[in-house]
Amino acid sequence: xxxxxxxxxxxxxxxxxxxxxxVAAQELHQPDLPWAQPAPPPLPVAPPLGxxxxxxxxxxxxxxxxxxxxxxxxxxxxxxxxxxxxxxxxGPTLSxxxxxxxxxxxxxxxxxxxxxxxxxxxxxxxxxxxxNDAAELQGARRDVVAARESVRxxxxxxxxxxxxxxxxxxxxxxxxxxxxTRLAAVRRLVQQVQRQAELGKSSDADAQQAQASLLDxxxxxxxxxxxxxxxxxxxxxxxxxxxxxxxxxxxxASLSTDAPGAAAARDAPLLPGQVAVxxxxxxxxxxxxxxxxxxLAPRVDFEYRQRLSDRTTPQVTTQQRDGWLVTARWEFPVLxxxxxxxxxxxxxxxxxEAEAERVLLGVQTERAALPARLAAAQRAVAQLDRQIEQxxxxxxxxxxxxxxGRRSLTQLVQLHEGQFNAEQRRAEQRARILATQLRQLxxxxxxxxxxxxxxN
Numbered sequence: 001x002x003x004x005x006x007x008x009x010x011x012x013x014x015x016x017x018x019x020x021x022x023v024a025a026q027e028l029h030q031p032d033l034p035w036a037q038p039a040p041p042p043l044p045v046a047p048p049l050g051x052x053x054x055x056x057x058x059x060x061x062x063x064x065x066x067x068x069x070x071x072x073x074x075x076x077x078x079x080x081x082x083x084x085x086x087x088x089x090x091g092p093t094l095s096x097x098x099x100x101x102x103x104x105x106x107x108x109x110x111x112x113x114x115x116x117x118x119x120x121x122x123x124x125x126x127x128x129x130x131x132n133d134a135a136e137l138q139g140a141r142r143d144v145v146a147a148r149e150s151v152r153x154x155x156x157x158x159x160x161x162x163x164x165x166x167x168x169x170x171x172x173x174x175x176x177x178x179x180x181t182r183l184a185a186v187r188r189l190v191q192q193v194q195r196q197a198e199l200g201k202s203s204d205a206d207a208q209q210a211q212a213s214l215l216d217x218x219x220x221x222x223x224x225x226x227x228x229x230x231x232x233x234x235x236x237x238x239x240x241x242x243x244x245x246x247x248x249x250x251x252x253a254s255l256s257t258d259a260p261g262a263a264a265a266r267d268a269p270l271l272p273g274q275v276a277v278x279x280x281x282x283x284x285x286x287x288x289x290x291x292x293x294x295x296l297a298p299r300v301d302f303e304y305r306q307r308l309s310d311r312t313t314p315q316v317t318t319q320q321r322d323g324w325l326v327t328a329r330w331e332f333p334v335l336x337x338x339x340x341x342x343x344x345x346x347x348x349x350x351x352x353e354a355e356a357e358r359v360l361l362g363v364q365t366e367r368a369a370l371p372a373r374l375a376a377a378q379r380a381v382a383q384l385d386r387q388i389e390q391x392x393x394x395x396x397x398x399x400x401x402x403x404x405g406r407r408s409l410t411q412l413v414q415l416h417e418g419q420f421n422a423e424q425r426r427a428e429q430r431a432r433i434l435a436t437q438l439r440q441l442x443x444x445x446x447x448x449x450x451x452x453x454x455x456n
Contacts, residue, residue, distance in 0.1 A: 052245040055166050056452040059159050062239050063453065072147070072154035079147035083140040089133040092125040096308075117311040123304045127326070130297035132290060139288040146280035153273025156447050163438050163451075165238050168231040169246045171431040172224055178423040179221045185395075186210075186217045186416060193409065206409045213413045220420070249434055272445045275363055278356035285349035295338045298328045367443045374436045377429045384426040391419035 063069055098119040105114045126133065193210040196202035236242055271279070304324040332338065395415050401407035441447040448454060 052247045054247045055163060055249050058166065058239065058246075059162060059451055059453050062162060063155055063158060065240065066154075066158045068154045068158055069151065072151040076144070076147040076151055079140070079144045083137070083144050086133070086137040086140040089126070090137065092123050095122045095124070096120070097122070112314065115311075115313050117309070119308040119310075121306045121308055125302045126299065127302050128298070128300035130290065130294040132294060135287055135290055139284045142280055142284035142287060146277050146284060149273055149276040149280055152448070153277055155453070156273045156442055156445075159447055159451060159453065160438060160442050162235070162238055163249070163447075164435060165231065165235040166246055166249070167431050167434050167438075169228065169235055170248065170434075171427050172228040172231055173246060174430070175424060175427045176224055176228065178420065178427075179217075179224050182416060182420045183214075183217045183221050186214045186413075189409075189412065189416075190214050192403075202409075209409055209413065213416070216417075217420075272363060272443050275356070275360050276445070278352075278359040282349070282353040282356040285345070285352040289346045289349050290342060292342070295342060296330075298330045300326065300328045302326050363443055367440070370436055370440050370443070374433060374440070377433045377436065380429045381426055381433065384422050384429065387422045388419060388426065391415060391422060395419060 096119065100117045101115075103114050103116065105112060190207075190210040190213075193202055193207050197204065197207045232244075235246075236244075302324065303326075304322075306322045395412075398407050398412050398415050402409065402412050438447060441450045
């Protein structure tokens with residue numbers, strides 16, 4: 001009965017209302033952990049070899065397996081465990097101890113042997129620490145936010161890296177049909193020149209020039225095939241599988257408001273992952289900097305002990321069955337350790353805040369330069385489209401004029417080369433436009449939603 005009354009009294013004394021701990025009570029009674037992660041969905045299966053794969057399908061298949069993403073997810077789980085450690089400091093600590101041994105004792109001049117077999121339970125609770133434990137918990141939770149943003153940053157970086165390799169394959173795939181068309185046209189021209197040479201209407205120099213033009217077209221086509229193989233192998237290494245054909249990229253952010261995923265892209269975070277990570281780390285570092293009064297504040301601990309069993313023979317004269325103790329402890333290292341630790345945290349917080357400003361400035365600087373680059377590439381594509389149309393008309397007219405003897409073979413070959421060069425530049429500019437759009441979305445924190453991968 002006495003033990004039951006003591007436990008009730010202990011519960012009343014240690015209640016948050018009596019201790020004046022609204023923050024601690026709030027932290028200890030939160031059922032949902034902010035860092036809890038849902039069960040991962042099953043990983044998408046790679047399509048059969050040779051079947052084209054879109055960029056969103058590729059990202060959905062590769063992102064969960066990418067080592068950089070897995071590292072960030074594991075660090076997020078570790079940050080969650082650290083937050084649990086910081087949270088546990090606000091609660092009590094239960095301990096059970098036991099001891100067993102023998103000793104030679106002297107009592108009133110009489111020597112005898114005493115055997116000890118004792119067990120004890122204890123409860124310790126920190127009542128006051130100037131909010132240091134609560135500040136550490138807040139910093140740990142902001143570390144969890146930073147780790148979650150690091151996962152998003154890792155996904156964004158991997159997605160951008162894969163998109164860059166994907167765009168390289170797409171550029172060569174777009175240019176290959178033009179190269180086939182040019183190669184077929186030059187071969188027809190070579191056959192035409194050979195027939196005219198057989199009829200005596202063309203010289204051997206024209207035939208040799210046609211053969212040289214055909215050789216140039218064949219080398220350019222082989223170079224494109226080599227570029228395609230290299231781009232596919234690079235993409236295959238990043239993917240960790242076999243090289244597959246790619247499909248044109250459709251960005252959900254550029255579709256109409258009724259398109260699937262457009263709302264997700266519109267509601268995407270305004271900051272990229274790297275800026276969000278830097279800001280969260282700066283907040284965590286600033287929270288951990290405690291006021292100067294924390295160096296002078298005491299630490300108040302409550303301790304309650306209850307003897308569970310005691311089979312000491314012979315018994316000692318005085319035995320303590322249970323008891324409680326409140327201890328206030330001031331610790332001042334004479335060489336200034338506490339002040340130096342606080343100053344270190346303050347300098348680290350300032351350094352992290354400066355790093356966050358540097359990252360934000362870099363992102364803003366790059367974002368400011370992208371619109372002009374995008375507009376220049378779009379103007380170049382429009383001009384090249386008109387130039388290619390002009391070349392097509394000139395080639396149709398040039399072939400008729402060559403047959404009528406009003407245009408030389410050199411002029412006709414130059415028209416073929418000029419059209420193909422314009423098509424090459426257009427493919428490069430189109431790839432540059434896509435890469436710039438992807439970079440804009442990445443710097444705005446909307447790359448993953450635009451590619452149908454969600455915000456995280």
